[in-house]
Amino acid sequence: MPIGKTTNPTVARAVVRSGTAQSRRALLEAVGVVLAAEGLEGLSLRKVAAQAGLSHAAPGVLFGGRAAMLTEYAAEGFRALGRRLDQAERQAPDGVAALAAVGSAYVLFAVAEPLRFQVMFRTDTLLPRDPDYLAACREGFLPLQRAIERGMDEGWIAVGEIEDVTLAAWSLVHGLAMLWFSKHLAGRVSPDPKRLAARITQLFAGSIAHRAPATK
């Protein structure tokens, strides 16, 4: 008897998340396809459903609405981002390099997949309270926290400024990515995002690490 593919009966009922895993996966992949083909504004549940070979109301049934589906899509993006940052952080020889590498990887991830990145942070079209989404976010930012800790171990970050340095680093690369999307930088800066991200993150990390003792 082919009972092997039976789904967990009670859990599926308890959680709001229903639907077959295959259909949900197909829809999530279709989101990326439609996003790449039609752009951010051209994204619609109906196109996604058609791309996935399902009926037009399938996203609503399987996820519970547009926001819920995009939230799941965004959570997957945060997990992918976390893997990239983790890889960058581990390869860095010291704290300064780690901070710059994580920041650079952040920007390059955003530039490489701008649509996904923008969906990830468009919290007005998402469900920011979703526990899965929140967990993915927290997991994604662990590499940055590790890089900060390395700076603390190396002595160029004081315990009292951990929060500020972390937030400043995150803001820096997040803002750089956002400005890159917004095209406000077109013609204003060098067009190579890789070199640009490296310069900016090294400027920041280097300035923080090599401060003169009397910073007011």
Place this chain on the structure above:
Amino acid sequence: MPIGKTTNPTVARAVVRSGTAQSRRALLEAVGVVLAAEGLEGLSLRKVAAQAGLSHAAPGVLFGGRAAMLTEYAAEGFRALGRRLDQAERQAPDGVAALAAVGSAYVLFAVAEPLRFQVMFRTDTLLPRDPDYLAACREGFLPLQRAIERGMDEGWIAVGEIEDVTLAAWSLVHGLAMLWFSKHLAGRVSPDPKRLAARITQLFAGSIAHRAPATK
């Protein structure tokens, strides 16, 4: 006769900016009202038109479409932002304070009017090539450039790094504002945006200004 006859579409399109200034002004003000009442997702041309006391298609006629109207609204926002930054920059005693003050004012403007700020940078729903919009952007960022120039005159910014420092400063405050909106900072940092912005911008400006000579 089903054949539409000699209507000249080019003549009607000759002047993009048509309509009375009053109606356009009323619509732009209505954008702010609807935005405040319904949020970013609740914004629609029909609600704006109703709020302004006009017909549902008035925005399309008077501006040429949703994107054009929002672009004009965004341009007004950039002009207001420029005034705030200019004021902050002029009151600062030296370059470091100017850079921090401009950055702090940037964040506070964004926090004070989050919806307008988000519309200003949502370039996928705007017309980023609009000359009026571009001029307003450029004008809005003059104070930041002046602050950087003060730092250069004071000797803590080299000529070769003007571009990088400018972009880093802008990215920092822009990212901080964006992260604030995205609610990813909720519970993570101090809830007072004024104090937070001051700390972050002073950390950045102070680190850049008081670097040890051997950076890297």
Place this chain on the structure above:
DNA sequence: CCAAGGGTCGTGACAGTGTCAACCGTGCCC
């Protein structure tokens, strides 16, 4: 003084969107 015309805006219609109630088919268990 009146008719014509161009600009300003309302009206109606259309395709497309997200969401929901109602509806089937299919496998499961008593």
Place this chain on the structure above:
DNA sequence: GGGCACGGTTGACACTGTCACGACCCTTGG
């Protein structure tokens, strides 16, 4: 077999942005 819960479709609804058409007003020419 007879429910029956699940996975998904169908159909409908309100709402959106956009466009063609028509009504009104102010100017202007004869």
